[in-house]
Amino acid sequence: VGSCRAIADPSDDTGPSELIIRNSKPLDAESPVSVFEHWRTPNDAFFVRSHFGPPAVGLAPWSIEIGGKANTLARLTLEDLKRLPQVTLPAVLQCSGNGRAFFEPKLPGVPWEKGAVGNAEWTGPRLVDVLKRAGIPSEARHVHLRGGDAPPSPSTPPFLRSIPLARALDPHTLLATEMNGVPLPVVHGGPVRLVVPGWCGNHWIKWLRELTLSADEAPGFFQQTGYRMPKKPAPPDALLNPSDLVPVTQLNVKSLIARPLTGATLKAGRNRVQGVAWTGEGRVERVDVRVGDGPWKHAQLLGEHHDGAWRQWSFDWDSTVPGRYTVAVRATDSNGETQPEKTPWNRSGYLWNAIDRIECEVR
Amino acid sequence: MLPFVASAVCVVLSLSYSAAQDPDQDEERAYARFEARNTLRENCLICHSDGLISSQRLTEKQWKASVEKMIGWGAPVPKERVEPLIAYLAAEYPSTRARVQPARETLRQVAPVLAPSALPATAKPEGGAKLYAMNCANCHGLDAQGAELGPNLVERPVLLLVPEFHQVVSEGRNRMPGNAAVLTESQQQDILAWLRTLRYVPKRL
Numbered sequence: 001v002g003s004c005r006a007i008a009d010p011s012d013d014t015g016p017s018e019l020i021i022r023n024s025k026p027l028d029a030e031s032p033v034s035v036f037e038h039w040r041t042p043n044d045a046f047f048v049r050s051h052f053g054p055p056a057v058g059l060a061p062w063s064i065e066i067g068g069k070a071n072t073l074a075r076l077t078l079e080d081l082k083r084l085p086q087v088t089l090p091a092v093l094q095c096s097g098n099g100r101a102f103f104e105p106k107l108p109g110v111p112w113e114k115g116a117v118g119n120a121e122w123t124g125p126r127l128v129d130v131l132k133r134a135g136i137p138s139e140a141r142h143v144h145l146r147g148g149d150a151p152p153s154p155s156t157p158p159f160l161r162s163i164p165l166a167r168a169l170d171p172h173t174l175l176a177t178e179m180n181g182v183p184l185p186v187v188h189g190g191p192v193r194l195v196v197p198g199w200c201g202n203h204w205i206k207w208l209r210e211l212t213l214s215a216d217e218a219p220g221f222f223q224q225t226g227y228r229m230p231k232k233p234a235p236p237d238a239l240l241n242p243s244d245l246v247p248v249t250q251l252n253v254k255s256l257i258a259r260p261l262t263g264a265t266l267k268a269g270r271n272r273v274q275g276v277a278w279t280g281e282g283r284v285e286r287v288d289v290r291v292g293d294g295p296w297k298h299a300q301l302l303g304e305h306h307d308g309a310w311r312q313w314s315f316d317w318d319s320t321v322p323g324r325y326t327v328a329v330r331a332t333d334s335n336g337e338t339q340p341e342k343t344p345w346n347r348s349g350y351l352w353n354a355i356d357r358i359e360c361e362v363r
Numbered sequence: 364m365l366p367f368v369a370s371a372v373c374v375v376l377s378l379s380y381s382a383a384q385d386p387d388q389d390e391e392r393a394y395a396r397f398e399a400r401n402t403l404r405e406n407c408l409i410c411h412s413d414g415l416i417s418s419q420r421l422t423e424k425q426w427k428a429s430v431e432k433m434i435g436w437g438a439p440v441p442k443e444r445v446e447p448l449i450a451y452l453a454a455e456y457p458s459t460r461a462r463v464q465p466a467r468e469t470l471r472q473v474a475p476v477l478a479p480s481a482l483p484a485t486a487k488p489e490g491g492a493k494l495y496a497m498n499c500a501n502c503h504g505l506d507a508q509g510a511e512l513g514p515n516l517v518e519r520p521v522l523l524l525v526p527e528f529h530q531v532v533s534e535g536r537n538r539m540p541g542n543a544a545v546l547t548e549s550q551q552q553d554i555l556a557w558l559r560t561l562r563y564v565p566k567r568l
Contacts, residue, residue: 008423014461017469018467018468018469019467019468019470019473020465020466020467021465021466021467021468021473022414022415022418022465023411023412023414023415024414024473025410025411025412026410027473027474028415029468029470029473029474032467043470044469044470044471045470046470048470050476052410053520054474054520055518055519055520055563056477056479056518056519056520056521056522056523056559057477058478058479058523059479059518059522059523059559060562072504101462105422105458106420106421106458107421107425108419108425108428108429111418111420111462140408140500144563148518148563150508150514150515150517150518150519150523150563151436151515151565152409152410152514153436153437153438153509153510153514154437154504154508154509154510154513154565154566154567155435155436155437156436156437156567157568158565158567158568160565160568177449184567185476186476186477187470187474219568220567220568221568222515229492238422251373274393306522352506
């Protein structure tokens with residue numbers, strides 16, 4: 001098993017998994033953790049987070065407007081994107097609010113538990129190649145990105161975000177038109193979305209409609225107010241100034257147990273505990289598993305490291321004594337960060353990454 | 364609408380009488396609840412599913428902030444209904460109540476793949492623009508990007524589906540009245556043909 005992918009990806013005939021529907025309009029749907037037994041998360045089992053819901057795709061040929069004055073290109077078509085060199089890379093997409101339901105006191109927002117995350121293979125041109133074609137003005141420091149999900153009212157801010165130019169020029173940042181080898185489904189942002197490996201989903205703009213090179217960050221609610229958290233943990237009643245807040249960008253180190261599931265009954269003997277682990281920048285160095293109050297023991301890391309993707313891990317548990325058990329997992333990354341007992345509370349419920357636990361019974 | 368209101372009130376009243384200490388007060392409370400529920404349906408469910416709202420567990424202060432944020436973003440809640448709505452949400456979905464298990468469905472069930480269905484060749488966008496201005500613009504805005512009452516229609520998935528578009532226009536939805544008596548099927552097709560030519564342009568940041 002050692003160096004190859006040990007646990008097979010789902011074949012296409014397994015039938016679609018049922019998702020946990022947090023909100024049907026616009027759609028917010030979460031993957032059940034059993035999906036994470038596989039390295040690649042199938043499109044039909046991949047979580048969905050919506051701001052205003054998908055636009056009507058197919059009424060006219062899709063194109064991306066290039067904003068700003070110094071650019072040489074006004075508009076990119078899907079054919080233009082196809083003509084650029086194509087890259088395929090695996091990467092974890094995680095909603096910044098994944099795990100929000102575990103914060104106390106509770107917060108407004110989609111009460112995601114564990115499954116607003118997935119790992120897929122994304123294909124498309126590099127954003128840097130698109131920007132070079134468009135022409136990068138010397139004063140440009142940020143790339144503004146607007147999604148095609150139209151807000152319901154003229155008073156509702158559009159989903160306009162930005163990423164710093166350095167992140168836009170990173171060769172891992174893609175404009176994906178394919179997901180797991182098929183055209184990017186509309187529900188996942190097709191025909192084209194941004195892929196920013198290692199960064200939260202709020203940067204992975206779906207239904208990309210407009211790209212603008214600018215000296216400044218994007219204006220508006222979703223960049224200037226939303227998707228920010230305090231630099232240092234602050235209690236719920238703290239008065240925070242805008243200068244105390246920074247954009248939520250990089251993912252933090254995290255792991256999940258995909259098997260056994262909470263409530264499972266196992267036969268006494270050797271049982272496999274398995275799951276996935278990932279981090280934002282850097283790599284997962286170690287995954288440890290603990291049964292009850294026992295010592296933390298190393299799990300085996302499977303497959304190979306890919307920047308921005310997750311890694312499967314497996315642990316052989318000699319569960320010979322019948323009883324009820326709590327199994328915990330924690331990952332440590334190359335930055336020396338380890339999952340905490342509890343993630344500090346923040347006012348929007350972002351980046352929950354506490355040690356994962358399941359409860360099962362051995363008979 | 365009226366017979367439904369009347370029968371719903373009767374049910375609420377008979378329920379409250381059976382367990383009542385003070386029937387007058389209970390009746391008032393039940394009616395306030397019923398009114399707040401209508402406010403929620405008519406104003407919040409234009410954009411959100413009931414599930415998003417009922418899955419929240421918030422304090423009254425948090426509910427107030429959420430409702431005010433949505434009003435700032437264009438939720439058309441009448442002024443006098445704001446406070447009762449906040450009180451209702453805080454009582455129904457308090458931070459102290461346990462969450463309920465959400466439904467499970469396949470992605471194909473909740474997000475079917477949509478492709479534009481064809482309009483007859485006789486549908487005329489130019490005629491549709493005029494019909495839209497006379498019949499729809501009052502609520503949805505002259506540019507169809509939404510106004511005080513009606514939400515944006517530009518590039519919305521409903522434009523892909525001819526039968527569903529006819530159904531909403533004919534029968535109405537939430538606070539929108541049905542237009543079956545006002546717009547013929549072919550007039551509705553003209554309007555749809557025009558709406559399909561529009562592209563969304565953001566107006567605020």
